[in-house]
Amino acid sequence: MYFFIILLLSLLLNKPFIGEAGKIQTVSSMGNDGRGQETSLVHSLQGTWNVTNDDHSINVFCDVPGGIYSDLMKAGIIGNIYKNYNDIETRWIAKENWNYFTNFFVSGEMLARKAIFLLFNGIDTFATITLNGKEIGYTKNMFRRYRYSVKDLLQIGINNISVYIHSPIEIANKEFEVETNRRGGVPVQPLCTPAKYNGECHVNHIRKQQASFSWDWGPAFPSSGIWKMPILETYDVVMMRDIEVHMDRLYEMKRWDVKLIVHLESIPKNMISGSLVSNLFHYKNKTRFIVNETNIDNYEMPKSGRIAITQHLIVPDNFVELWWPNGYGLQPMYDLTVSFNSSEHVSKSIKVGFRTIKLIENPLVNYEGLTFYFKINDIPIFMKGSNWIPSNILPEATLSEDGEKRIRRLLMDAKIANMNMLRVWGGGLYESDYFYSVADELGILIWQDFMFACSMYPASDSFLKNVEKEIEQQIIRLQYHPSIAIWAGNNENEIALRNNWYSTASNFSLFKEDYVKLYADVIKTKVEQLDGMRPFVVSSPGNGRMSESEGYIAQNPGSVLYGDVHVYNYYSNAWSPSSYPNLRFSSEYGLQSLPNYQTLAEATDNPSGDLQRNSAFMKHRQHFILNYLVMDLQIFFQFPTEKIEFKDYIYRSQIIQAVAMKVETEKYRQLRNTLYNDSTGLTMGALYWQLNDVWQAPSWSSIDFAGRWKMLHYYAKNFFAPILISGNLNDGLLTVFISSDVPTLLEASMTIIIHKYQLFKDINTITKNVSIIPQKSLIYYQNALKPLLGKTDLSETIIILKLAWDDGSDQHSMDNYVLTGNFKKVTNEPHTTCTVIKKQGPDFQLLLRTNSFAPFVWLQTNITTGIFSDNGFMMTSTEKYIYFYGNNPDISNEDFQASIRVSSLRNTTQLI
Ligand code: BMA
Numbered sequence: 001m002y003f004f005i006i007l008l009l010s011l012l013l014n015k016p017f018i019g020e021a022g023k024i025q026t027v028s029s030m031g032n033d034g035r036g037q038e039t040s041l042v043h044s045l046q047g048t049w050n051v052t053n054d055d056h057s058i059n060v061f062c063d064v065p066g067g068i069y070s071d072l073m074k075a076g077i078i079g080n081i082y083k084n085y086n087d088i089e090t091r092w093i094a095k096e097n098w099n100y101f102t103n104f105f106v107s108g109e110m111l112a113r114k115a116i117f118l119l120f121n122g123i124d125t126f127a128t129i130t131l132n133g134k135e136i137g138y139t140k141n142m143f144r145r146y147r148y149s150v151k152d153l154l155q156i157g158i159n160n161i162s163v164y165i166h167s168p169i170e171i172a173n174k175e176f177e178v179e180t181n182r183r184g185g186v187p188v189q190p191l192c193t194p195a196k197y198n199g200e201c202h203v204n205h206i207r208k209q210q211a212s213f214s215w216d217w218g219p220a221f222p223s224s225g226i227w228k229m230p231i232l233e234t235y236d237v238v239m240m241r242d243i244e245v246h247m248d249r250l251y252e253m254k255r256w257d258v259k260l261i262v263h264l265e266s267i268p269k270n271m272i273s274g275s276l277v278s279n280l281f282h283y284k285n286k287t288r289f290i291v292n293e294t295n296i297d298n299y300e301m302p303k304s305g306r307i308a309i310t311q312h313l314i315v316p317d318n319f320v321e322l323w324w325p326n327g328y329g330l331q332p333m334y335d336l337t338v339s340f341n342s343s344e345h346v347s348k349s350i351k352v353g354f355r356t357i358k359l360i361e362n363p364l365v366n367y368e369g370l371t372f373y374f375k376i377n378d379i380p381i382f383m384k385g386s387n388w389i390p391s392n393i394l395p396e397a398t399l400s401e402d403g404e405k406r407i408r409r410l411l412m413d414a415k416i417a418n419m420n421m422l423r424v425w426g427g428g429l430y431e432s433d434y435f436y437s438v439a440d441e442l443g444i445l446i447w448q449d450f451m452f453a454c455s456m457y458p459a460s461d462s463f464l465k466n467v468e469k470e471i472e473q474q475i476i477r478l479q480y481h482p483s484i485a486i487w488a489g490n491n492e493n494e495i496a497l498r499n500n501w502y503s504t505a506s507n508f509s510l511f512k513e514d515y516v517k518l519y520a521d522v523i524k525t526k527v528e529q530l531d532g533m534r535p536f537v538v539s540s541p542g543n544g545r546m547s548e549s550e551g552y553i554a555q556n557p558g559s560v561l562y563g564d565v566h567v568y569n570y571y572s573n574a575w576s577p578s579s580y581p582n583l584r585f586s587s588e589y590g591l592q593s594l595p596n597y598q599t600l601a602e603a604t605d606n607p608s609g610d611l612q613r614n615s616a617f618m619k620h621r622q623h624f625i626l627n628y629l630v631m632d633l634q635i636f637f638q639f640p641t642e643k644i645e646f647k648d649y650i651y652r653s654q655i656i657q658a659v660a661m662k663v664e665t666e667k668y669r670q671l672r673n674t675l676y677n678d679s680t681g682l683t684m685g686a687l688y689w690q691l692n693d694v695w696q697a698p699s700w701s702s703i704d705f706a707g708r709w710k711m712l713h714y715y716a717k718n719f720f721a722p723i724l725i726s727g728n729l730n731d732g733l734l735t736v737f738i739s740s741d742v743p744t745l746l747e748a749s750m751t752i753i754i755h756k757y758q759l760f761k762d763i764n765t766i767t768k769n770v771s772i773i774p775q776k777s778l779i780y781y782q783n784a785l786k787p788l789l790g791k792t793d794l795s796e797t798i799i800i801l802k803l804a805w806d807d808g809s810d811q812h813s814m815d816n817y818v819l820t821g822n823f824k825k826v827t828n829e830p831h832t833t834c835t836v837i838k839k840q841g842p843d844f845q846l847l848l849r850t851n852s853f854a855p856f857v858w859l860q861t862n863i864t865t866g867i868f869s870d871n872g873f874m875m876t877s878t879e880k881y882i883y884f885y886g887n888n889p890d891i892s893n894e895d896f897q898a899s900i901r902v903s904s905l906r907n908t909t910q911l912i
Contacts (some may be wrong), residue, residue, distance in 0.1 A: 534815060
């Protein structure tokens with residue numbers, strides 16, 4: 001009877017119910033992030049719990065896993081946090097302590113097991129955990145997993161648990177005081193975020209998502225919650241935690257040595273016997289597999305309760321199809337299942353891919369500096385991509401079903417834009433296993449920062465120990481993913497110290513000592529110990545392997561001759577290639593723009609008042625310390641000074657950003673094979689800042705918070721194309737490059753058109769047959785422009801570049817343009833129309849027509865979500881065909897036709 005009452009209550013309240021009657025939950029997805037256990041020995045504590053604050057004025061049901069902002073929104077206590085000024089209105093939440101509690105049922109059978117552990121895969125962040133009235137632990141790192149042995153505390157029947165989460169703001173303040181005292185009064189800088197961010201202080205003292213206290217592109221939502229799955233593990237023998245996969249390609253022997261390190265956990269002194277069996281299945285033909293078995297006989301578990309068993313799989317070359325980055329081939333993923341069989345059975349399945357990776361930092365004969373480029377499967381690869389910030393400011397939201405859809409969408413958008421690398425930036429999260437498996441599947445390489453950004457950090461023993469555990473767990477959890485290409489110690493902390501960003505100069509040696517302790521002694525040592533198969537750089541930007549000989553704080557961490565560089569040049573003309581340096585690898589460069597109007601409109605209940613260039617709301621959403629100054633300045637450089645509507649301002653901000661990133665990225669791609677006398681050049685990577693957003697606000701992103709592409713994302717698709725024709729104009733000299741990322745020689749026809757835009761007329765056309773050299777960037781045309789212009793003034797022209805080729809199976813073409821000046825004198829108002837030609841499912845073919853030069857043609861529809869095959873382009877001829885790839889097959893031709901809006905620079909009344 002008692003049992004059924006509990007069952008009924010659990011069902012009614014959707015409480016975690018675990019125990020008999022087939023109610024034991026099995027969790028069965030892949031990966032190492034705590035969701036991959038395929039065994040009935042694992043009982044999830046997922047479900048509806050209660051959460052209350054200290055004075056019990058709030059006591060509501062909540063989700064576990066979850067977080068306090070999501071809970072309070074769901075309970076109707078606060079409104080949508082992304083709207084209006086709610087980031088400030090809801091700040092009281094982070095100043096309170098929150099007690100998460102629930103009851104759960106334990107059966108006699110469960111309690112009879114030898115090993116019973118409570119496992120928290122992630123608590124955000126400072127929690128006192130109490131089980132049946134007894135305090136069992138305190139957590140202090142949201143990036144760590146915590147495990148507590150609880151056999152002696154549990155009872156048959158109802159048990160209660162409370163996870164009391166302390167205010168992260170208060171703990172950060174306290175930690176700051178303690179640490180400042182410990183350092184004899186020298187505080188760890190910076191003391192706070194700039195006032196403009198409306199943020200909180202001292203996040204660098206706590207191991208929590210650094211951007212949760214605000215950033216220059218994001219609001220402060222200092223979250224609290226049990227953000228990852230809590231689990232009760234009950235077993236007699238062992239639990240399998242992680243599988244490390246280290247692949248070594250033995251060329252001469254025509255095989256791969258795949259070393260597996262299987263992490264098993266149990267209780268100290270437990271005697272273990274059983275067999276560990278690993279099966280690697282061929283990705284196409286599952287009847288082909290490679291197996292190894294290790295028998296364990298009466299092994300006594302050490303005091304730590306953890307062992308790691310090494311096993312080798314010898315994989316012949318003919319079993320292997322290589323995993324390639326996007327654009328270079330397929331991404332075959334092989335199932336690997338490891339099980340431990342004894343009186344109990346535990347197993348785990350992950351997907352692995354075969355590839356080698358090297359970071360090549362070679363000296364250059366007779367030149368200064370080192371190269372800096374990646375070789376994947378022995379092929380040098382130009383890295384094209386962007387920087388990833390968390391997909392949601394609430395960490396729990398990155399793990400939900402919707403959160404996973406969002407992650408997949410963003411990674412797909414990266415793939416569509418021909419990216420092959422994303423940098424998971426150090427102020428956010430170690431992402432979920434789902435994130436990395438989608439990256440594996442899509443061929444997106446990951447530059448993985450450890451989570452330290454734009455700050456100095458403490459180096460007390462307890463801080464370092466805390467970090468060491470975090471690094472160890474995260475590397476072991478993630479390292480099997482073929483997508484992860486490189487680990488990096490931190491974001492911009494070396495350059496911040498060297499250039500005194502945070503007034504550290506008077507205590508330089510103390511800060512340097514701490515820096516070396518944290519990133520070299522702890523992090524570098526750990527990475528080398530745990531993952532010898534991947535490169536590591538101490539900081540980004542940095543001088544790569546040179547940084548060690550420079551004592552980790554180089555004279556110039558931003559050197560263009562070594563390692564990677566972050567490039568921000570806000571005051572010079574962002575459309576001029578000369579504003580950008582010649583370097584080896586640009587791991588950050590960017591410019592702000594506004595999100596699409598529809599996205600901004602979703603952020604306010606007062607669109608007419610708030611959606612104005614000078615409104616208090618737009619000031620509030622702008623965290624960048626330079627405010628709108630850079631946007632205004634860059635708009636001023638290119639366009640006539642005139643009064644424009646807010647929608648037009650948005651549109652112009654996006655044009656500015658898109659063209660700036662085009663010019664800068666093209667320069668980087670052009671320099672792939674150019675080495676100048678001053679040793680600069682040989683660029684092999686371009687990752688712009690930033691891919692995505694965490695709220696509706698001005699930022700450097702190419703995709704806004706609602707998932708709408710800004711103009712930049714359309715441009716990225718073109719400037720990252722595998723075959724790129726691009727040009728530049730320098731002192732009247734026109735140089736045209738073709739950059740190829742493809743492995744075969746291609747015969748192509750190249751056309752250079754000088755178009756006089758007032759006349760809407762091509763005044764000169766040069767056509768040339770060219771052979772495109774594989775995987776190189778070379779000059780295919782160079783000449784003075786003057787003779788081609790006749791009487792026309794350079795500033796009245798735009799140069800159109802076209803390339804057409806046949807790769808043996810298909811015809812391809814690409815268009816590009818080179819600007820000869822700004823748009824201050826472009827005054828003609830084109831009449832541009834768009835007609836739906838054909839519908840195919842959710843997709844439409846469109847025909848655009850114009851009667852005169854239409855710059856930056858911008859197509860929009862609000863009837864459905866989807867993307868255009870091209871957007872933001874120049875129309876220098878009367879017709880252009882475009883595709884729209886939509887999501888809704890039910891939309892008719894007529895409805896779609898009616899929804900289409902076409903704008904261009906001097907024709908902006910249709911902007912939506
Ligand atoms: C870089 C990043 C971020 C920042 C961006 C724009 O330095 O590492 O810290 O958001 O610039 O300012």
